[in-house]
Amino acid sequence: MALSSYLSYIKIMKKLASLYDRSRVPLYIQVASVMRQRIESGHWAEGDKISTLEELEAEFAVARVTIRQAIELLRNEGLLDAQQGRGTFVSGRPRHNRWLNLANDFDTMLALVKDNVIERVHIEENVAPPDLDEREGKPAEKYTFLRSVQYNNGEPFSVVNLYLAQNLFARDRKRFSHSAALPSIVEMQDVRILHAYQTLTIGVADPETANLLKIGLGEPTADCRLVLIDDANTAIYVANIHYLKDCFALRVDLLNKGKVEA
Amino acid sequence: MALSSYLSYIKIMKKLASLYDRSRVPLYIQVASVMRQRIESGHWAEGDKISTLEELEAEFAVARVTIRQAIELLRNEGLLDAQQGRGTFVSGRPRHNRWLNLANDFDTMLALVKDNVIERVHIEENVAPPDLDEREGKPAEKYTFLRSVQYNNGEPFSVVNLYLAQNLFARDRKRFSHSAALPSIVEMQDVRILHAYQTLTIGVADPETANLLKIGLGEPTADCRLVLIDDANTAIYVANIHYLKDCFALRVDLLNKGKVEA
DNA sequence: CTCAATTTGTTCGTATGTATG
DNA sequence: ACATACATACGAACAAATTGA
Numbered sequence: 001m002a003l004s005s006y007l008s009y010i011k012i013m014k015k016l017a018s019l020y021d022r023s024r025v026p027l028y029i030q031v032a033s034v035m036r037q038r039i040e041s042g043h044w045a046e047g048d049k050i051s052t053l054e055e056l057e058a059e060f061a062v063a064r065v066t067i068r069q070a071i072e073l074l075r076n077e078g079l080l081d082a083q084q085g086r087g088t089f090v091s092g093r094p095r096h097n098r099w100l101n102l103a104n105d106f107d108t109m110l111a112l113v114k115d116n117v118i119e120r121v122h123i124e125e126n127v128a129p130p131d132l133d134e135r136e137g138k139p140a141e142k143y144t145f146l147r148s149v150q151y152n153n154g155e156p157f158s159v160v161n162l163y164l165a166q167n168l169f170a171r172d173r174k175r176f177s178h179s180a181a182l183p184s185i186v187e188m189q190d191v192r193i194l195h196a197y198q199t200l201t202i203g204v205a206d207p208e209t210a211n212l213l214k215i216g217l218g219e220p221t222a223d224c225r226l227v228l229i230d231d232a233n234t235a236i237y238v239a240n241i242h243y244l245k246d247c248f249a250l251r252v253d254l255l256n257k258g259k260v261e262a
Numbered sequence: 263m264a265l266s267s268y269l270s271y272i273k274i275m276k277k278l279a280s281l282y283d284r285s286r287v288p289l290y291i292q293v294a295s296v297m298r299q300r301i302e303s304g305h306w307a308e309g310d311k312i313s314t315l316e317e318l319e320a321e322f323a324v325a326r327v328t329i330r331q332a333i334e335l336l337r338n339e340g341l342l343d344a345q346q347g348r349g350t351f352v353s354g355r356p357r358h359n360r361w362l363n364l365a366n367d368f369d370t371m372l373a374l375v376k377d378n379v380i381e382r383v384h385i386e387e388n389v390a391p392p393d394l395d396e397r398e399g400k401p402a403e404k405y406t407f408l409r410s411v412q413y414n415n416g417e418p419f420s421v422v423n424l425y426l427a428q429n430l431f432a433r434d435r436k437r438f439s440h441s442a443a444l445p446s447i448v449e450m451q452d453v454r455i456l457h458a459y460q461t462l463t464i465g466v467a468d469p470e471t472a473n474l475l476k477i478g479l480g481e482p483t484a485d486c487r488l489v490l491i492d493d494a495n496t497a498i499y500v501a502n503i504h505y506l507k508d509c510f511a512l513r514v515d516l517l518n519k520g521k522v523e524a
Numbered sequence: 525c526t527c528a529a530t531t532t533g534t535t536c537g538t539a540t541g542t543a544t545g
Numbered sequence: 546a547c548a549t550a551c552a553t554a555c556g557a558a559c560a561a562a563t564t565g566a
Contacts, residue, residue: 034469059469063554064532066554068533083563085531085564087563196517202464202484216292217285217322250463250512254367326544
């Protein structure tokens with residue numbers, strides 16, 4: 001059966017060439033993500049008529065029904081409005097979520113943390129040290145592990161997993177248990193912070209984080225690791241912070257030596 | 263049929279309570295993402311025996327087959343090795359990709375860009391200005407649009423979409439067409455850059471970006487926008503850069519006023 | 525007003541993928 | 546491994562609404 005095997009070859013090649021082996025996420029969701037981005041960025045402005053189904057089919061190289069599924073998703077989000085015979089229109093813009101400007105110097109970071117509404121969801125004393133990079137100083141003997149959730153307008157936007165040197169925690173259990181740790185540490189006159197290493201990467205939500213932030217497992221998050229080193233080269237504060245991917249931006253004027261713009 | 267409607271109610275509630283309505287990404291992929299993260303972060307170290315299927319079923323609250331699908335994915339990536347009767351073991355770690363440290367001040371940015379291997383994939387002169395934020399100065403009359411791809415070890419890791427003021431481009435077409443624009447601009451003695459606004463966010467790959475970076479549509483990327491403002495408050499350089507999510511980190515010592523660590 | 529072109533909406537059949545128990 | 550249910554995706558045909566000539 002030369003013909004049929006040739007046909008199945010075509011079919012397989014088509015499959016391989018498709019976008020599908022690169023991500024395995026349902027196609028209509030991928031398409032919807034891109035369209036959502038176009039609306040959010042203003043590339044498709046509110047009130048605009050977007051491309052026709054036929055054009056979108058061609059652009060994304062998918063079937064009509066798949067485009068319609070994507071549009072249906074965005075309709076439910078209130079972003080699109082499809083009208084038979086007329087076209088599909090942009091009916092709204094996702095609420096602007098980039099209200100949080102991440103800190104880029106210590107003072108800004110402090111100011112940012114001070115206003116945080118936090119909820120401690122877990123505290124455990126005398127735990128073993130977290131893994132540390134070679135540049136991140138030496139571990140203290142014991143730590144207290146604190147997990148908290150930050151809220152903005154009642155919505156969770158970040159989860160903090162903090163290892164705080166046990167001796168520091170013991171100095172003011174009450175305060176550390178109920179409010180942000182950073183200001184408390186800074187106020188301690190005898191604690192000298194020599195370094196505050198911050199590392200920002202893109203990660204994925206593990207089950208706990210996903211639950212606390214109310215997002216799906218494996219969805220991307222902005223992961224910020226903050227390590228404070230004291231004058232004995234001890235990592236007294238090791239925080240892994242997971243931010244919702246949409247809630248923040250990191251704005252800097254590179255010519256202004258790290259000063260953060262408002 | 264009171265019973266059957268009750269049963270379907272149960273079914274629906276179970277569905278709603280599941281992780282599924284939060285992300286719609288196939289469950290086994292979500293599970294695989296989390297397990298991949300654990301390996302990458304060292305939480306599951308190479309050679310370790312990971313939890314049994316039963317434990318994983320319980321932890322993720324999914325069926326056994328779903329766990330096995332996730333494990334199968336990671337087996338194909340060479341990260342896991344399942345042996346009947348013995349258990350499942352970590353057999354490798356995803357290649358360490360965080361080789362790129364994003365710049366946080368102008369000089370570092372320049373140094374970083376100078377070594378870039380770029381490939382221009384598109385050039386178009388005399389295009390209309392891009393959308394500008396109110397803080398991003400005034401647009402020039404015309405721009406040249408340049409799209410390029412950056413490579414590291416033959417692998418693409420970022421796509422740059424650059425709007426360069428037309429008059430600047432015209433001053434050295436050849437050089438701008440084949441190498442990074444930033445150094446060329448800095449060398450122009452009569453061009454004074456007053457601001458270099460950088461904004462980092464998490465975005466999603468549109469079709470062009472996905473193709474150039476060889477990733478799936480809608481996968482997360484790190485989006486860096488860089489706008490240079492000259493002494494006439496004109497945005498002479500507007501770049502939207504999409505980085506692969508895994509290739510970079512942004513490391514800063516917050517106490518060292520924006521200086522970037524090596 | 526009618527006609528034709530355009531555009532979205534609906535449906536069928538088929539194949540494959542996902543998830544449970 | 547199996548049986549079941551439902552989701553995803555394609556292609557194609559047809560229906561219904563809108564627009565403008």
